[in-house]
Amino acid sequence: MAELTYNEKRLMVVLNTIKEATPDVIAGELNTTAEAVVQFAHLCAEKGIATLERDITVSYALTTEGQQYVTFGLPERQVYASFQDEISMKDMQAHPLARIAIGWMKKKGWVTIEKGIVKKTGEAPEGADEVALREPDASREGILELVKRGLAEETETITYRIAITENGKALVEEGLDLREEIGTLTREQILSGDWKEQNLRRYSVDKLPKRIIPGKIHPYQRLINEMRNVLLEMGFVxxxxxxxxxxxxxxxxxxxPQDHPAREMQDTFFLDGSSPLPENWERVRDIHEHGGTTSSAGWGGTWNPAKAQTNxxxxxxxxxxxxxxxxxxDEPVKAFCIGRVYRREAIDPTHTPEFEQLEGIVMDKDVSFRHLMGFLKEFYGRMGFENVRFRPAYFPYTEPSVEPEVYVDGLGWVELGGAGIFREEVTDPWGxxxxxxAWGLGVSRVAMLKMGLRDLRQLYRSDVDWIRDTPMMQGGRD
Structure with a gap:
């Protein structure tokens, strides 16, 4: 049997006297805390000299809101009792509890709603939740429903019983050295040699130490910071x-163009209000209508200033x-932006209505398409993607355009954004x-590849365990 620590020995001596007790009782005898006693008991239980029984008791109590409904009933019962056989939806919504009650009345089958008229179905029996509202312990099904609705709270009470075993009794009867142990040596004890006479605490190197959980930046934010640092090091602002x-x-x-599908409600979040047009906006109008002073023919038609002002x-x-x-x-310009953007997307493992986008531009005399590919290859290389290739593509405001792809083990070639040279219709109005x-990419897609995620939503959840278990660095730069 492994040697006992000083505190384990003290616990065994107390147990040998009182046989069995709760941590609070033993804590009083040892002049320590109940939590410390449980820790000592765990160690003794592993050695077979004590037992530690854990019991969990669950209790329920109404919240402040739940207590408000005890006298007059749940919101759906109060609203149900406020009208006869039928009522218009408009009149019902005047009831202060209607917003909560309508959905519950429909779910319980108390009413039907047709053409704006709410009609009673004829029956509204008392449910388990209403029984639990009066007596929280009367219906487990009902009280759990109230917990889901935030009208009741669940409380767990954990109790322990600690007892000595026959092996523990025999060990105590053989005699225990109750001299206090020393876990830390002083400089004076080492210099004088006094440490040789001390009762030193023994430590087991076979057991893992308690996990230390440091404060960490969210993995997704760390990746954004890494991208930002890469671009700053490359000379961007x-x-x-x-x-x-x-x-x-x-x-x-x-x-x-103003009739482009991407400008419709299904892709864009339009807001109330408008913003004034900037100085020289007429140049953009001319570009759209007939190409202005460029070689473009524009889109034709009539450009609408009011539509351009919408937010x-x-x-x-x-x-x-x-x-x-x-x-x-004026040249030179090297700039980037990392920001959140918004589109009307259905939420699924690969799409969310808001996500981060990285945008970069370089403007200088004699820069070319080859320079663009060089910037991209350098950036992706610093982010840990060694194999980069480019595929011709089309984008509305760049020409020529390209899609950079990186090779990922197990996935093959993966497209990571788009790039190109701004069309003259974009740059000419501003001199x-x-x-x-210009180039851009979805930051979340890079995050999924580097972190090995299958669900984009993981990046935005408050999952503390995932944050703790994610390494500080996951490829890319050292």
Whole structure:
């Protein structure tokens, strides 16, 4: 049998006297806490000299809101009792509890709703939840339903019983050394040699130490920070902008026609209110209608200033790049933005209505398409993707355009964004005369590849265990 610590010996001596007790009683005898006693008992139980029985008792109690309904009944019962056989939905909504009650009355089959009229079905028997409202211990099914509704709370009470075993009694009868142990030596004890006479505490190297959980930045935020640092090291400056943008900057300045499907409600979050058009907006109008002073023929038709003034939640960060170029039309320019964008997407493992996008631009004399591919290959290489290739693509506001792909073991070649050179219809209205290399990617897609995730939603959940278990670095730079 492994040697006992000083505290284990003290516990065994007390148990040999009182045989069995709760941690609180033993804590009083040992002048320590009940939590410490449970810890000592666990160690003794592993050695077979004591037993530790754990019992969990669950109890329920009504919340403050639940107590308010004890006298007059649940919201659905109160609203149900407030009218006769039928009532218009409009009149019912005047009841202060209607918002809560309507759904529950339908779910319980108490009413039907047809053409704006709420009709009673004829029966509204008392349910288990109403029974539990009066007597929380009377119906387990009912009280659990109240817990789901936030009208009751569940409380767990854990109790322990500690007892000595026959092996423990025999051990105590053989005699225990109750000299206090020393776990830390002082400098003086070491220099004087006094440590040799001390009763040193023994430590087992066979057991893993208690896990230490440090504070950590969220894995997704760490990846965003890593991307930001890579671009800053490459000589880029970071730009920022508002989440709410006018349609002018989000669409029109990027040469997207005003009847483009992406501007419809199913793809874009439109907001109340509008924003004024910037100075020289007429140049963008001319580009759309007939190409302005460029070689383009434009889209034709009549460009509507009112439509350009409507506000939206930005669907990309490219509009920020154009605004930066407007304010910095002279070379050289190297800028990037990492920001959240919004699109009307159905939520599933690979789509969410809001996500982060990284946008980069380079504008300088004589930069070319080869420079663009060089920037991208360098960036992805620093992010840990060694094999990069490029595939021709089409994007509305760049020409030529390309899609960079990286090779991922087990998945093959994966597309990671889009890039190209801004069309003259995009740059000409702002006096930009040199080529502008532009590229962007969905940050969340990079995160899924680097973290080995199958569900994009994992990045936005408050999963403490996942955050604790995710390594600080997951490939990429050291």
């Amino acid at each position: 970071e730009i920022y902008g508002e989440v709410v943008q006018s349609s002018f900057w989000n669409f029109d300045a990027l040469f997207q 939206v939640l930005r669907t990309h960060t490219t509009g920020l790049s154009i605004q930066y170029l407007k304010d910095h039309p 930009v005369t040199y080529p502008v290399l």
